[in-house]
Amino acid sequence: MNNxxxxxxxxxxxxFLVDIEDYPTDGWGKFKRVIKRSFRGELFVGLWVVLxxxxxxxxxxxxxxEEKMPIGPRYRAVHEMKRLWESDTExxxxxxxxxxxxxxxCIRIDTKIDENSRKEVSEYSINLGRCIFCGYCAEVCxxxxxxxxxxxxxxxxxxEHFVMYEDMLTPxxxxxxxxxxxxxxFGAITPHEDERVKKTPLAY
Amino acid sequence: xxxxxxxDISVEAEKGETILTVARKNDIYIPTMCYISKTTPCASCRMxxxxxxxxxxxxxxxxxxxxxxxxxxxxxxELENERTNIMKLYDVxxxxxxxxxxxxxxxxxxxxxxxxxxxRQNFSARDQNRDRQNWGLINYNPSxxxxxxxxxxxxNEVIGDDAIEVKFGGYSSTIIPKNADTxxxxxCGECIAVCPVGALxxxxxxxxxxxxxxxxxxxxxxxxxxxxxxxxxxxxxxINSVDEIYRVKNNFEFTSLCGAxxxxxxxxxxxxxxxxxxxxGIEALKNSDAIRFSSIITxxxxxxxxxxxxxxxxxxxxxxxxxxxxxxxxYSSISGKLHHSGSLDAIKQSDAAIIIGSRIATDNPxxxxxxxxxxxxxxAKVVYAHPMEDVLMQNVITQFMKxxxxxxxxxxxxxxxxxxxxxxxxxxxKAFFDDLDLGYIYAETNLGEEEFSFMMKSFTxxxxxxxxxxxxxxxxxxxxxxxxxxxxxxxxxxxxxxxxPREVNTLGCSLINSLDIDEDIxxxxxxxxxxSFVISSQEGADLAVAALNQQEGTVVNIDNKxxxxxxxxxxxxxxLNDIANALDINKENTVDYTKELSKNSGFKxxxxxxxxxxxxxxxxxVRGYLLDEVTCQADGELEELDDLPEFNxxxxxxxxxxxxxxxxxxxxxxxxxxxxxxxxxxxSVAAKxxxxxxxxxTFGSTTIQRxxxxxxxxxxxxxxxxxxxxxxxxxxxxxxKSKIVRxx
Numbered sequence: 016m017n018n019x020x021x022x023x024x025x026x027x028x029x030x031f032l033v034d035i036e037d038y039p040t041d042g043w044g045k046f047k048r049v050i051k052r053s054f055r056g057e058l059f060v061g062l063w064v065v066l067x068x069x070x071x072x073x074x075x076x077x078x079x080x081e082e083k084m085p086i087g088p089r090y091r092a093v094h095e096m097k098r099l100w101e102s103d104t105e106x107x108x109x110x111x112x113x114x115x116x117x118x119x120x121c122i123r124i125d126t127k128i129d130e131n132s133r134k135e136v137s138e139y140s141i142n143l144g145r146c147i148f149c150g151y152c153a154e155v156c157x158x159x160x161x162x163x164x165x166x167x168x169x170x171x172x173x174x175e176h177f178v179m180y181e182d183m184l185t186p187x188x189x190x191x192x193x194x195x196x197x198x199x200x201f202g203a204i205t206p207h208e209d210e211r212v213k214k215t216p217l218a219y
Numbered sequence: 220x221x222x223x224x225x226x227d228i229s230v231e232a233e234k235g236e237t238i239l240t241v242a243r244k245n246d247i248y249i250p251t252m253c254y255i256s257k258t259t260p261c262a263s264c265r266m267x268x269x270x271x272x273x274x275x276x277x278x279x280x281x282x283x284x285x286x287x288x289x290x291x292x293x294x295x296x297e298l299e300n301e302r303t304n305i306m307k308l309y310d311v312x313x314x315x316x317x318x319x320x321x322x323x324x325x326x327x328x329x330x331x332x333x334x335x336x337x338x339r340q341n342f343s344a345r346d347q348n349r350d351r352q353n354w355g356l357i358n359y360n361p362s363x364x365x366x367x368x369x370x371x372x373x374x375n376e377v378i379g380d381d382a383i384e385v386k387f388g389g390y391s392s393t394i395i396p397k398n399a400d401t402x403x404x405x406x407c408g409e410c411i412a413v414c415p416v417g418a419l420x421x422x423x424x425x426x427x428x429x430x431x432x433x434x435x436x437x438x439x440x441x442x443x444x445x446x447x448x449x450x451x452x453x454x455x456x457x458i459n460s461v462d463e464i465y466r467v468k469n470n471f472e473f474t475s476l477c478g479a480x481x482x483x484x485x486x487x488x489x490x491x492x493x494x495x496x497x498x499x500g501i502e503a504l505k506n507s508d509a510i511r512f513s514s515i516i517t518x519x520x521x522x523x524x525x526x527x528x529x530x531x532x533x534x535x536x537x538x539x540x541x542x543x544x545x546x547x548x549x550y551s552s553i554s555g556k557l558h559h560s561g562s563l564d565a566i567k568q569s570d571a572a573i574i575i576g577s578r579i580a581t582d583n584p585x586x587x588x589x590x591x592x593x594x595x596x597x598x599a600k601v602v603y604a605h606p607m608e609d610v611l612m613q614n615v616i617t618q619f620m621k622x623x624x625x626x627x628x629x630x631x632x633x634x635x636x637x638x639x640x641x642x643x644x645x646x647x648x649k650a651f652f653d654d655l656d657l658g659y660i661y662a663e664t665n666l667g668e669e670e671f672s673f674m675m676k677s678f679t680x681x682x683x684x685x686x687x688x689x690x691x692x693x694x695x696x697x698x699x700x701x702x703x704x705x706x707x708x709x710x711x712x713x714x715x716x717x718x719x720p721r722e723v724n725t726l727g728c729s730l731i732n733s734l735d736i737d738e739d740i741x742x743x744x745x746x747x748x749x750x751s752f753v754i755s756s757q758e759g760a761d762l763a764v765a766a767l768n769q770q771e772g773t774v775v776n777i778d779n780k781x782x783x784x785x786x787x788x789x790x791x792x793x794x795l796n797d798i799a800n801a802l803d804i805n806k807e808n809t810v811d812y813t814k815e816l817s818k819n820s821g822f823k824x825x826x827x828x829x830x831x832x833x834x835x836x837x838x839x840x841v842r843g844y845l846l847d848e849v850t851c852q853a854d855g856e857l858e859e860l861d862d863l864p865e866f867n868x869x870x871x872x873x874x875x876x877x878x879x880x881x882x883x884x885x886x887x888x889x890x891x892x893x894x895x896x897x898x899x900x901x902x903s904v905a906a907k908x909x910x911x912x913x914x915x916x917t918f919g920s921t922t923i924q925r926x927x928x929x930x931x932x933x934x935x936x937x938x939x940x941x942x943x944x945x946x947x948x949x950x951x952x953x954x955x956k957s958k959i960v961r962x963x
Contacts, residue, residue: 017304108319109319110318110319110323110429111424111428111429111431111432112431114432115431123455123457125427125456125457126426126427126428127426127427128425128426128427132351133319134319134426135426138457138458140458157318158318176719177458195766211850213339
């Protein structure tokens with residue numbers, strides 16, 4: 016492949032200065048500008064395009080919210096907490112890396128030891144009002160537990176908008192129906208990962 | 220000096236140093252897994268192997284001293300292969316749960332596995348089911364344990380509890396409580412600290428946070444005068460991001476920490492700012508006649524209190540520091556200097572020690588650990604003189620001198636008499652010893668001449684000797700003469716002297732404040748102490764101020780070191796400096812007073828921010844600074860011995876249980892609040908009470924309710940009464956006659 020276009024960093028030749036009229040300084044000049052802008056008829060140019068396309072029935076508008084655009088697998092919207100396929104238990108081990116890496120400081124996690132002496136997530140919340148959906152949490156997660164989903168409709172009447180662990184966790188009926196979707200975005204497992212895994216040598 | 224070469228670099232070793240310590244000194248890296256500087260080498264990991272010129276096979280660098288001219292190589296391919304194989308063996312069946320393990324991120328095994336690039340291991344063994352065990356404050360997970368034996372060595376050699384051991388059984392070896400089903404020890408938690416993996420963890424901390432989430436705040440422990448260095452590890456908790464201390468860690472490679480320091484960290488004041496109570500506090504101070512304060516404050520606060528005293532023309536009460544100051548004054552009048560000569564390091568390096576007048580294992584665990592280290596590493600002869608035996612010290616002491624309650628002056632006179640037998644005393648001092656009625660003293664103290672000759676015999680050929688003076692002597696009625704006798708011993712013998720202050724900053728307060736005798740007057744503002752208006756960081760305060768882990772400042776510890784402590788948790792309220800500012804003693808920050816502390820007492824003109832708070836790589840303590848030695852006039856004279864008092868009837872001894880010191884430790888959630896009156900079988904018979912009885916104990920003008928507990932480890936007719944929950948007058952002699960009545 017020819018790299019010339021990338022290597023040529025002298026782009027100044029392709030730039031040109033836009034011809035901008037001098038700003039009016041006196042009252043008469045300003046009045047003239049108002050009149051000129053008001054009666055130029057540019058509005059009708061736009062209206063004509065709409066009318067023309069309507070007559071042709073060549074309409075591209077998505078009728079949101081009845082119709083929705085498909086979301087790409089790497090789209091980073093509201094977080095999801097995944098479960099393990101084999102046991103339906105939560106994947107999150109409470110390592111706290113997502114909280115640590117979060118650059119907008121919107122994740123809070125508290126863990127404790129449960130009655131079976133296992134680490135349990137006792138409190139987990141994400142403040143979506145602060146979240147910038149950078150995807151670092153999903154990227155750093157060693158268990159592929161926290162991922163991004165396609166749920167982008169989180170308009171709310173206040174800035175603070177928390178999602179809790181239970182809300183993000185894949186519901187059990189969804190697990191039973193085997194419809195949990197794996198995140199294919201950044202941080203997800205690479206394809207053909209199985210072939211790279213080596214067994215631990217165990218003689219028994 | 221031994222000259223030899225490591226990796227073609229010429230190095231020097233002092234006598235007693237091993238190849239490993241010399242290498243570390245010279246920045247030459249030798250990996251280790253089981254080595255810990257403060258114990259004798261465990262020699263269980265074999266990672267530290269090196270090659271020596273002309274020696275066949277590998278040499279363990281951790282326990283091999285170098286010989287003159289030897290050439291050592293630390294990094295050949297064979298050594299690398301050997302170490303890699305050891306690491307592979309360590310990784311066999313080690314649970315792959317780093318993600319949840321508490322140790323992850325600061326784990327030796329994790330670090331070394333990555334360092335040696337162990338991607339796979341070609342060994343295997345049948346995995347076994349090993350159950351986790353809960354030992355109270357400590358949890359043990361045998362499947363994570365790598366059997367490095369650090370915990371066993373520390374428990375035995377430094378702490379002296381000797382509570383755990385290795386149960387040998389090849390691949391199924393584990394750590395078990397020694398001679399017991401469950402762990403029965405002082406719960407210092409040092410085993411948690413030294414554990415290189417997540418096998419021994421604090422049961423409170425387990426699974427609540429990870430190493431990478433915690434911020435470390437270097438500080439000084441607030442619980443006793445040892446002033447141990449520690450790090451508070453803080454993290455926000457809950458959604459509202461309020462910071463909390465999650466655990467306390469120490470530089471376990473060189474220092475130790477007792478359980479109160481390690482688990483008793485949650486004494487911070489959570490009360491928020493109240494403007495009204497602040498105004499009331501200012502008014503109360505303006506109208507007060509005196510301020511009563513405790514010694515659990517910083518030097519800077521003590522200095523502010525002194526300024527307040529001058530400004531308002533009021534009195535300052537702190538009997539604990541006053542008693543200590545008086546003791547030191549008498550000491551100085553003979554020794555001609557302000558500060559005692561010994562230190563914890565001197566105790567650690569000693570080979571002969573006398574400890575008198577303190578139940579040291581609970582009064583000051585730092586001294587206990589230093590004594591244990593001396594006994595185990597130098598074979599120190601430890602003479603423990605006290606009216607009561609202490610089971611915790613029995614692994615350490617070589618001679619127990621049981622004297623009668625109240626006869627401390629006589630005991631010290633006998634001690635001085637024995638130690639200064641060949642000393643070059645002046646006429647008056649000679650006369651003092653000539654005038655001693657030895658027969659009377661031997662009889663009253665219930666000590667025998669042979670005990671002293673046995674002691675002197677055991678001390679022959681010892682070089683580093685320490686005399687440790689405890690609170691019973693400082694608070695004694697005849698403390699004046701006792702201090703002079705102690706000074707005499709220090710002056711004329713090879714003994715260095717350590718006087719154990721009671722609270723964290725008793726020593727500092729005694730140097731900074733000019734204290735008045737505590738009177739029972741009405742208008743007293745209490746600063747962390749009782750009063751008609753109480754300004755305190757504890758519960759029930761009229762005006763809340765920051766606790767010691769919420770403020771910066773310095774304290775003076777038993778070593779005469781000025782140690783800085785830092786803010787671990789923020790405090791939304793007032794400090795003593797705010798109060799002083801409101802009364803026109805203006806300084807922006809409390810620590811602005813650090814450089815103004817009295818030069819006459821040995822303080823230096825150092826800014827707080829210039830004080831370091833860490834231990835060097837080789838374990839040198841560079842925290843704060845040592846007080847300057849101040850000479851003063853030695854014009855004191857020994858007084859004639861008073862009649863030795865007799866204590867008859869039911870005697871109780873004010874001594875706190877393990878892990879308890881004061882109302883700060885009382886507040887700590889993890890520490891056991893064992894406030895039983897403890898006595899022996901003999902005591903229970905004499906006092907006509909039995910195990911489990913509710914009793915009313917009356918001493919002086921105080922009456923308290925206690926439950927009596929029969930303690931099979933105790934002997935004699937004196938019972939132990941805890942004071943952490945009642946706060947008794949710390950200037951009084953700790954043995955008191957009491958009346959004990961059973962409550963029905």
